[in-house]
Amino acid sequence: MSQPLADSALDQLFRTARTYNGYLDKPVSTEQLHAIWNLMKMAPTSANQLPARLVWCVSQEAREKLAACSAPTNAPKIMSAPVAVIIAMDTQFQEQLPWLFPHADARSWFTGNDALRERSAFINTTLQAAYFIMAARAIGLDTGPMTGFSNEAVDAAFLPETPDYKSVMISTLGYGDPASIFDRSPRPDFDVFNRIA
Template identity: 45%
Template structure:
């Protein structure tokens, strides 16, 4: 069996230069502490305006974000986080609640105009909620990479009371919470040791 996490740098076969590869993947880490430097609205919008071009099924774009900035809103969110995630959420300059909009089909005539009847077809579709969650989760991956591309650290978490967060922040919206992501410049001792990754031949099967 091939060893985990071989130190292979495929810099010569990719279009991105080595520095960009490191920024987005090899050197990027999940942050656990954050500096107090704020993340302005303009920077968050720039991140979204980049990652919105990532593909989703039917161009549905079901991801929705709640940007938690104020002390009052942060206190409400921290109350629903698991014990280990409370300090990092309390100290991050920006926290994003990432949700899937099960009513995404309302936008289909605009974002998917070449499929006549798409909205009506999805209206009573029992798989619509699953489609929303799957595609919003894909967008969450784009979002994390986009945060890194902006020179910031992301701290994605699923350790929280999902029903509590939904009731507190998303009641009546038709949105289902997927993750909470802390965003900012990394603080002191922000990184845990990197865990191993599976090797190529443990993942890829050729036929």
Template identity: 45%
Template structure:
């Protein structure tokens, strides 16, 4: 049986962590991005399908491309963040199932023959992996600023033209500037959001 995380770790992952709006100009090295993915990849997905793919945008040229697709309210966040992750989903994730789910050699057929099942599975599991990605980033000391204020068609055209990848969401990464935080918004109470049957 697993040991519970101590209260400090739980606070860092959940209660104290905030979605960042402003960023300190501290670089995020490649090694830290590799560590982030290394933790993320172990989170469970259905049939171990692992459809999430990530493009880490850091260069000025790539950032300028991305800024073309971002809504006005998010321009400064994307411009200032040391790294912006394009969290994408591989719509042909099932081609990797012989490697990822080897005890079921015909697993990919299910998705090739049922495109709607493939689409739903891809979105659900890449979103799930996106959640692991945020928690892993917080766990290694990075701050996050997940965004959905962008034009998906533009991001797909600018970064994924001619591939099977499609954007799910964007996530700014780095070290947040506390001066950019809003007052913390409330959350629903247990009885407002949950039911035990």
């Protein structure tokens, strides 16, 4: 049976974790990128769809190209990070379901239903983007997720050979520079946005 995590783990994952705008001059290894994926792939998606497709921008050239597709306020953040990640959705994810979800003919649920397929791809990729953030925090890295970029430009620059892949979010990744964060924004008490029915 699962046990509650220690306060130190909860702090690292949630309470003291922050979104960073700048990073320390400290590299991120390929092994760490694999570690993030190997954690985030274990978290649930509907019918094990796993529609997220990640492009890890490690080289200076790749980060410059990504920065050029981003809002002016986000470009410096991308350039300061050792890694930036494009999280895209595979709009034809159902083609992978025969082996990802062999328990039922899940592929047929989405074939011919573009609206359901694209909605499911977006929702579950967004869910996987959240898992990416938590996995990065779990292995001791920091992130700076953002949606301030041109999806069309990112898709044209990084995904031209996979037209079924559509960018959803990008994130910086590394060891956050504490000087780059703002004061924490408000976090409301339970009763503000919750009710028990």
